[in-house]
Amino acid sequence: MSVKVSEEQIAIWNAELRQKSPLEITHWAIARAKESGAKAIISTNFRPYEAVVLHLATQAQADIPVLWVDHGYNRPATYKHAEELKNLLGLNLKAYLPKITTAHRDAVDGPIPTPKEEEKLKKFSTLMKLEPFQRGMKELSPTIWITALRKVQNPNRAELDIVSADANFGSLKISPVFYFSDTEMEDYLAEHKLPNEWDYFDPAKADEKRECGLHAGWGKSAIGNG
Numbered sequence: 001m002s003v004k005v006s007e008e009q010i011a012i013w014n015a016e017l018r019q020k021s022p023l024e025i026t027h028w029a030i031a032r033a034k035e036s037g038a039k040a041i042i043s044t045n046f047r048p049y050e051a052v053v054l055h056l057a058t059q060a061q062a063d064i065p066v067l068w069v070d071h072g073y074n075r076p077a078t079y080k081h082a083e084e085l086k087n088l089l090g091l092n093l094k095a096y097l098p099k100i101t102t103a104h105r106d107a108v109d110g111p112i113p114t115p116k117e118e119e120k121l122k123k124f125s126t127l128m129k130l131e132p133f134q135r136g137m138k139e140l141s142p143t144i145w146i147t148a149l150r151k152v153q154n155p156n157r158a159e160l161d162i163v164s165a166d167a168n169f170g171s172l173k174i175s176p177v178f179y180f181s182d183t184e185m186e187d188y189l190a191e192h193k194l195p196n197e198w199d200y201f202d203p204a205k206a207d208e209k210r211e212c213g214l215h216a217g218w219g220k221s222a223i224g225n226g
Contacts, residue, residue: 003036003143003165003170003171003172005165005172007165010161010163010164010165013162013163014161014162014163017162017163018162018179022052022053022056022176022177022180022188023056023059023060023176025162025174025176026056026057026059026060026146026174026176027060028174029060029144029146029174029176030060030061030064030144032143032144032172032174033142033143033144036143038141038142038143038144039065039140039141039142039143039144040061040064040142040143040144040145040146040174041064041065041066041067041094041140041142041144041145041146042054042057042064042065042066042067042145042146042147043066043067043068043133043145043146043147044066044067044068044148045068045069045200045202046068046074046078046081046082046085046197046200047078047148047197047200047202048196048197048198048200049148049182049185049186049189049196050085050148050197051085051089051189051194051195051196052148052177052180052185052188052189052194053146053147053148053176053177054066054085054089054091055089055188055192055194056176056177057146058089058090058091062090063092064092064146065092065094065140065142066091066092066093066094067094067096067133067136067137067140068082068093068094068095068096069095069096069097069098069129069132069133069136070095070096070097071097071098071102071128071129071132071203071204072097072098072101072102072128073102073112073128073201073203074200074201075199075200075201076199077197077199077200078197078199078200078201081195081197081200084195085195088194088195094136094140096132096133096135096136097132098127098128098129098131098132099131099132100127100128102128105124105127105128109123109124112124112203121204124203124204125204128203128204129204133169134169137169137171142171143171143172144171144172144174145166145169145171145172145173145174146174146175146176147173147174147175148175148177149173149175149178150175150177150178150179150180150185151178151179152181152182160173160175160178161175161178162174162175162176162178162179163175
């Protein structure tokens with residue numbers, strides 16, 4: 001489902017929501033979806049601090065679909081963290097897997113590409129992360145996509161805002177904790193007694209300053225060719 005909203009309207013919403021709490025923003029996002037007769041979803045990869053936005057989303061709507069691409073390369077601690085949060089928050093988890101196993105991919109293409117192998121890394125991202133994510137978005141068909149994006153994460157994300165139009169998947173992207181610092185995230189975890197997970201590694205990024213394609217412009221063309 002493709003959502004079309006003017007840049008002017010998005011700017012108005014961002015100005016209004018800048019004064020709201022993350023929970024108020026989350027309620028607003030879900031209300032927007034209901035107004036359009038569709039639904040909201042939240043995506044996660046169970047990286048550090050993801051428990052914050054998952055808690056916010058389930059406080060606003062207990063059964064909100066949680067889209068997770070399990071590319072198969074997560075570390076054991078991340079899988080254990082995912083199970084813990086699933087049980088703790090009662091997550092309505094919708095897991096999407098690549099069409100190829102990790103063993104098959106490794107046998108054909110070799111080890112996970114390094115940050116210096118940009119084209120190979122984009123191919124890896126498309127195959128193991130973008131394609132299953134696109135499949136999930138098509139099946140769930142949300143008008144509102146709630147994310148854990150934050151301004152401090154990398155330069156590309158600093159150019160976004162609480163509300164942004166997503167060109168890759170056609171949804172309105174809402175980031176309730178966009179302006180939260182690491183300290184504020186840690187305080188939220190402590191206040192609500194939520195677990196965190198520091199052993200996370202995303203092979204589709206290879207480093208924290210790189211985008212895997214979900215929130216970057218090159219992702220759309222990569223998915224189209226995938």
